[in-house]
Amino acid sequence: MPATVALTVTRYRPEKESEPTFQTYEVPFRKDWVILDALNYVKDRLDGSLSFRWSCRMGVCGSCGMKVNGTPKLTCAAFLSDHLPGPVRVEPLDYFPVVRDLVVDLTDFMRKLTKVKPWIVRKQERPLADGEYLQTPDQLDAYKQFSMCINCLLCYSACPIYGLEPTFVGPAAIALAQRYNLDSRDEGAVERLKILSGKDGIWECTFVGECTKVCPKNVDPAGAIQQYKLAGAAHWVKSLLLPWGAR
């Protein structure tokens, strides 16, 4: 076991640089340290000017997503010991504008997310007095996997389509749309399909499949998008065969 590990980190200080550079820090190696611990060591002891986002340290908040040796990862879940001997390269997520060092701007995703209506849509809300919308365990099981998304955006960073077509709605937003489509309490599938079957929606995806591989919560956005395509195509055939509103 080495005593120290080299951490090569992207630096971008817009007030004095026009392009990002790399800076290498030597951090102590501890078996139980994740990359985020090493970054915090740098921030606390070596260089207080290094900027990065983090919060929960336990794979729930989704703020500490970065590229570690080229692969998008939650730095709170990526152990230093899995990246020996180093240097470990830490970069900001791809395809999002870099604000500073390892911090990227997520506004684009936030805007897209609201566009797909990720909430329960009802044609007619039931009066409060009628009680809750009940759901069986099987009905919950139908969408539960897609509901585990923590918006960490590793999937966007792994998606070359999003890189090439920045207007693409993208993996997480579509998976979350599908999460509500599959919810037995929801009635908004047609509304969402109108948004997502158009330009920049599901058909932009060519099934690279990397979004699913990098997802830390096993959401399987690639699967969600392909299932969405199947449902979209079925809806289209139905509307062709039954053009009189019998859908």
Next chain:
Amino acid sequence: MSGDPHYTLYHPRWYRRRVSVWWWLQNRAYAGFVLRELTSVFVAFFAVVYLWQLRALVQGPEAYAHFLARLGTPLFLVLHGVAFLFVLFHAVTWFNLAPKAMAVRLRGKRVPDWVVVGVNYAAWLFLSGAVAFIVLRG
């Protein structure tokens, strides 16, 4: 998040990296994906050859003999060999991806991935066998 975030698009100081033309050489998965997309060219090649065969068939025995002779030339043999490998890659990669697109649920439980893949391969074997039987019978 509400309102028009127009300031993000033109923020002068944020750094945006351009995607390299060679992005697909970054890792094996991307390269495999591009290769899989390329296989469609060879699928189209087989379709065109098939149409060409139909046309020769309609034009009579002489044209058909000419078609067969053309297929026997080294150029076409090599082309067919390469196209076959690509089409095989196409079929295998897509069959393996099938369970992602088809979340089949039976009695409330999701059918395991290997069953969906297995059914695809079984159908492939069955249809290939049927075609081979029809072609080789006569």
